Amino acid sequence: MERHSVEVEVLFSCAGIATAILVNFGPIHILVDAGDGTLRDLLRIGVPPQKLAGVLLTHGHSDHVAGLYALLGYLRAEAFTGVFNLVYPAGCCEVEALLKAFYKCYSDTIGFQIRRYPLKDKDTLKIGSVHVQSWKMLHWHSVAGNPLAPAPALGFRLTYQAQAVAITGDTAFFPELVEFVKDADIAVIDATLDTPLPGTNTYVHLTIEQAQKLAGLARRGILVHRKS
Numbered sequence: 001m002e003r004h005s006v007e008v009e010v011l012f013s014c015a016g017i018a019t020a021i022l023v024n025f026g027p028i029h030i031l032v033d034a035g036d037g038t039l040r041d042l043l044r045i046g047v048p049p050q051k052l053a054g055v056l057l058t059h060g061h062s063d064h065v066a067g068l069y070a071l072l073g074y075l076r077a078e079a080f081t082g083v084f085n086l087v088y089p090a091g092c093c094e095v096e097a098l099l100k101a102f103y104k105c106y107s108d109t110i111g112f113q114i115r116r117y118p119l120k121d122k123d124t125l126k127i128g129s130v131h132v133q134s135w136k137m138l139h140w141h142s143v144a145g146n147p148l149a150p151a152p153a154l155g156f157r158l159t160y161q162a163q164a165v166a167i168t169g170d171t172a173f174f175p176e177l178v179e180f181v182k183d184a185d186i187a188v189i190d191a192t193l194d195t196p197l198p199g200t201n202t203y204v205h206l207t208i209e210q211a212q213k214l215a216g217l218a219r220r221g222i223l224v225h226r227k228s
Contacts, residue, residue: 155168186221
C-alpha cells in the first residue's frame with residue numbers, strides 16, 4: 001500500500017467570523033468546520049465539494065457552519081450523485097435545522113445522499129480508510145460575552161495509516177485535552193482568549209498559553225482562531 005503524508009491546511013480561521021480546516025491524507029480530503037466562505041476557498045485550491053470524503057462540524061455556531069448551506073447548494077447545482085458524509089455533535093440543533101431547510105426547499109431535486117453521523121463523546125466511525133473518533137469539548141453559547149449554556153461540541157481525532165490529526169474545535173481547557181492531543185502528528189488547537197468572559201470565571205476558549213502547552217504534546221502544533 002502506498003503511504004501518504006498528512007497535510008493540514010487552515011483555509012481560514014478567525015474567532016467569531018469563520019473557520020474551515022482541510023485535512024489531506026494524500027488524495028483523501030476531509031473538511032473540519034465550514035464557516036462562511038468555505039466553498040470559495042475550496043474551489044480556489046482545486047478541491048470542490050465533490051472531492052470531500054467527509055465534512056466534520058465541531059459545533060453549531062455560525063462561524064463554523066455558515067458555509068454548509070453553500071456546499072450543499074453547490075452539490076445540487078452541479079448534479080452531484082454521490083454521498084455527502086456529514087459528522088456533527090448529537091443534539092446540535094443548528095445543523096439539524098439547516099438540513100431541514102435544505103430538504104424543505106429542494107427535496108425533489110437533490111440527487112445526492114446526505115449521510116448523517118450525529119456523534120457523542122468517544123464515538124467512532126470510518127470514512128473510507130480514515131478512522132474518526134469524537135471527543136466531547138467544553139464550549140458555551142454566549143451573547144455579548146455573556147455565557148448562556150453549554151453547546152454540544154466535539155473535537156475529532158483522525159487516524160490514517162498510523163498518522164493522527166487532532167482538532168479541538170472551540171473549547172475551554174479540561175484535563176482530558178492532554179490525552180486528546182498527546183502524540184498526534186498534527187494538532188490543530190483553539191487559541192483565542194487570555195481572559196474569562198467579562199464578570200465571570202467562565203472560559204469558552206483556550207488561552208494562548210494553554211494552547212501552546214498542548215501544542216508541545218504533539219509532533220506539530222497549529223494554533224488557530226486568534227483575532228490578532
